[in-house]
Each structure stands twice: as C-alpha cells, then as structure tokens.
Amino acid sequence: MLTALVLMPVVAALIVLAVPRRRHEIHLPLGVVLSLAPLALAGYVFWAFEPKAGMQFVVEAPWYEPWGLGWNLGIDGISMPMVVLTALLVPIALGASVSITKRTKEFVVLTLLLEAGMFGAFVATDVFLFFVFFEAMLIPMYFIIGIWGSDRRIYAAFKFFVYTAFGSALMLAGIIAMAVMHNTQTGAPSFALADLANLDLSLGAERFLFAAFALAFAVKVPLFPVHTWLPDAHTEAPTAGSVLLAGVLLKLGTYGLIRFNLTLFPQASVDAVWIMGILAVIGIVYGATVAIVQPDLKRLVAYSSVSHLGFIVLGIFALTSGSLQGAVIQNVNHGLTTGALFLLVGMIYDRRHTKAIAELGGLQKAVPLLAGFFLFMTFASIGLPGLNGFVGEFLVLIGSFPTLPSLAVIAAVGVILAAVYLLWAYQRVFTGIPEGENATIPDLSAREVALLAPLVILVLLIGLYPNILLDRIGPSTEAVLDSVQAATGYEAPYPARLADVFGEN
Numbered sequence: 001m002l003t004a005l006v007l008m009p010v011v012a013a014l015i016v017l018a019v020p021r022r023r024h025e026i027h028l029p030l031g032v033v034l035s036l037a038p039l040a041l042a043g044y045v046f047w048a049f050e051p052k053a054g055m056q057f058v059v060e061a062p063w064y065e066p067w068g069l070g071w072n073l074g075i076d077g078i079s080m081p082m083v084v085l086t087a088l089l090v091p092i093a094l095g096a097s098v099s100i101t102k103r104t105k106e107f108v109v110l111t112l113l114l115e116a117g118m119f120g121a122f123v124a125t126d127v128f129l130f131f132v133f134f135e136a137m138l139i140p141m142y143f144i145i146g147i148w149g150s151d152r153r154i155y156a157a158f159k160f161f162v163y164t165a166f167g168s169a170l171m172l173a174g175i176i177a178m179a180v181m182h183n184t185q186t187g188a189p190s191f192a193l194a195d196l197a198n199l200d201l202s203l204g205a206e207r208f209l210f211a212a213f214a215l216a217f218a219v220k221v222p223l224f225p226v227h228t229w230l231p232d233a234h235t236e237a238p239t240a241g242s243v244l245l246a247g248v249l250l251k252l253g254t255y256g257l258i259r260f261n262l263t264l265f266p267q268a269s270v271d272a273v274w275i276m277g278i279l280a281v282i283g284i285v286y287g288a289t290v291a292i293v294q295p296d297l298k299r300l301v302a303y304s305s306v307s308h309l310g311f312i313v314l315g316i317f318a319l320t321s322g323s324l325q326g327a328v329i330q331n332v333n334h335g336l337t338t339g340a341l342f343l344l345v346g347m348i349y350d351r352r353h354t355k356a357i358a359e360l361g362g363l364q365k366a367v368p369l370l371a372g373f374f375l376f377m378t379f380a381s382i383g384l385p386g387l388n389g390f391v392g393e394f395l396v397l398i399g400s401f402p403t404l405p406s407l408a409v410i411a412a413v414g415v416i417l418a419a420v421y422l423l424w425a426y427q428r429v430f431t432g433i434p435e436g437e438n439a440t441i442p443d444l445s446a447r448e449v450a451l452l453a454p455l456v457i458l459v460l461l462i463g464l465y466p467n468i469l470l471d472r473i474g475p476s477t478e479a480v481l482d483s484v485q486a487a488t489g490y491e492a493p494y495p496a497r498l499a500d501v502f503g504e505n
Helices: 002-018 024-048 080-095 104-123 127-136 138-148 153-186 203-220 229-236 239-249 251-264 266-271 273-292 297-317 321-352 368-382 388-400 405-430 446-464 467-488 498-502
Strands: 056-064 069-075
Touching (some): 002 056, 002 104, 080 251, 080 467, 104 127, 127 138, 127 153, 127 251, 138 153, 138 239, 153 203, 251 297, 266 273, 297 388, 321 368, 321 388, 321 467, 368 388, 368 405, 368 446, 388 405, 446 467
C-alpha cells in the first residue's frame, strides 16, 4: 500500500515524460489527472486507519543487508495527516500553474517527483531511507524555484539549497554514528527507527546527536535564527512552489522533531525544552513583527509562516498531550490556510503582475469573490473560532502553559500580531477606491474556485469538527509522550494530558 503510494508519482512522472514536448498543452492537465490517483489512495489510507493500532500498513523489506539498510515504511497518527495533505496539495498546485508556459513538461515531472519524495519522507521508518527522501526533495524544489521563479530566482534557489544541505550534512553524520553504535552494541548495523530507539547512549552522545538532528530540522522548519532562506524562496518561487513549500516541505522539519528527536533522544529533548521553546517564541514574535512592515504581499505571507511554525515547535517541546496534538493538527492547518493564501497571492499576481502592496488597493470592487476567499483564509490563519486555525493554536497555548507558562503568554501575543498584519494587509489590498488596472481585473474563474473549494471545506470541517483529526492523532502522540516519560522519568505538571481535563473517551 505505502510502496504504491510512494511509487505512484514516479510512474506518473514517467508517463508525462513520455509525452512528446510538442504536445505542451496536455502536460499540465495530464499531471493533474495523474496526481489524483495518489490522492484517492491517501483518502483510503485515512478512512482505513485505525487510531489505536500503532504503526500501520507496515512494509519491511531488506534493501542492503550488510549495512542494515531496509525499505521500511509505516504510517501512524503523526504522519498520516501529512500524507493526506501532500496528496491534496499537489493536484491543487499543478492546477494553479496554468501561467507556466515554458518547459511545462519538466515542471510537471519535477513536481511529481517532489511528491514522491514527500510521501517517502513521511512514511519511512528507516532513518537512512528517511534521509534519502529528505535530501531527494531538494533537487526538484531547487529547479522549480531556479527555473520558474521570479527575477532573483537563482539566488533564492541557491540559498535554499545551501541552508538545507548544510543542516542535512550534520544529520547524516549523526545517522551514521548511530548505525555504528548499533553495530558495536548488538553486532549488527541497523538504521531502523525502532532499533535505534533502543540504543544505550551516554548523555553527551545523546545531546550531540539531538543537536545534529535538531539543526537539520530547524533549518527546514525554519526556526529562528536559521530562517532567512525562507522569505527569499517564497518570494521568488512560482505559485506551485510556494504552495508546496509552505504546505508540506516546511512540515518535514516539525515532523522530524517529533518522529526522530523526541523518539531517539528523549533525555536531550527534555533538557532542551526551554532552549527550543525560547527560539520558538522568538520566531513567533519576530516573524509577526517583520510581517507587519513588509511591502511585498507574498513576503508578508512568508514571514507569517515563520511566526505560525513557531507555535508548532513550541507545542512539540512543551511535551504535553494537548500541546503535541495541537502541534500535529497545526501542521495540517498551516498547510491548508497558508497554502491557500499563497494560491490567492498568485492569483492576484497573475492579474496585476505585481506583489507590491502599495500598487494594489480597492481590489474587492473588481474581484469580490477573490476578496472573500482571501478574507476567509485570513480569519482562518488568525485563528477565528469555528475555523481550523483556532483549534491548533488553542491546544498549543493551553497545552504549553503547564510546562512553559511565561513562553505561552508571550506566544499569545503572536496571535494578536497575526490579526494586525493580516487584517491590515487585507485593508490595504482590497478596500478603498480602485485606480487604474485595479478597477478592471477579472474575478476568479471556475477553475480557480474549484482549486480553493476543497481547502475552504477542510478549514470549516476541522474548525467545526476537529475530532476527525484529533481522534486519529491522539494515540500516536500519547505513545511518543509515554516513550519520553519511560526513558527519562519526566512528567509534565498537571494537567499535562487532555484526559486530565476532559476525561477518558
């Protein structure tokens, strides 16, 4: 099942590659249609998923036994939502790329290969296999930014590549060191996550390995102060690149912190609670403050990601049931809302060929439908009750208070700042009297409404019925917390778990 999920986009890319270049008009539609197959399979995985069954749809096949490498795949409540989100955003991103008219064949192929890498990273339960997928995604995203991006695309693509590759090099060193230690302790090398979690590590070694993994994931998140590549990458990337970068790729950082740092290095994770929490809160406030003064609409949304992802990191390292569940569901929420905002910014750019806020204004007169979608996603991103953003932020803040009360209070300021920069941006872009081209641009087409509709539906569904995700996420996050507690004796202050507040289901 999971092997098919990973290979489907590769097969789709080969099919598109086989289409003659002169048939450029069918490359993009074909890519959209082919990307619906992984979406259907991911939907089946979602409904067939049994929350209390642990790792599911497990695949364990030897890859290169002398080195202990294996094609080991599995999915649980932490990875499953991200697999579904990936499968949803890829056809939407391709469908939003009609403005790409050069090298469409290569663009579609790279996007599909990127999807395969994202699937592989989320379902890999072999640490080296995860690293392979984690690094493989760099190549298609580098070319997507570097070929189809804006004026400074080469600089942005290079900066993205260098930052991520540097962090990954340290993680690779850590992975190899752990495999060697496993060989020393057991007589056989292994990269399987379950095997490496049982290593007998000294505290010094554990802290070093935690730092190596955490730096790689902090760059990917990105966490302050290693965030500076993100605004450039988002600003210069084409719309599809920004949607997938914000919606999925950044989540590999937060996912990695949960899957690997908390699982493999529990004592170091407990020791780093305040360090990671402080960096997260700095990112929340810094990202929001810088977003307020951005003159470029796309760059503003990029800095909003720095702020929102800080909430997720805070939730992870608060180490409570509520905060960790909030972090996982906020991974999904951010992908939906910020992905939609980048789609909408791209739709504005396709009409006005500018992202400068000063050159826009009064757009709601000409494009009331676009303005309505933008306002809706603004409210979702702010965390309006009844929409998805509220659920994640509420759980993170309430869950963080028992362990990191001062940081939770400061983080709450980020919610207020988000309302400031997003609503002020909406006011400047959409209200007022339109002048020149702003008065004559066309509203959303049926195709564009169709791309936004599933995101709107999910924002409402998760906001009104969050248990559709929380019921699937909860047992897996509880298992992570139980493993940390068993390894360290750490127990968060009361109430640390949702069951303490709401009772057992």
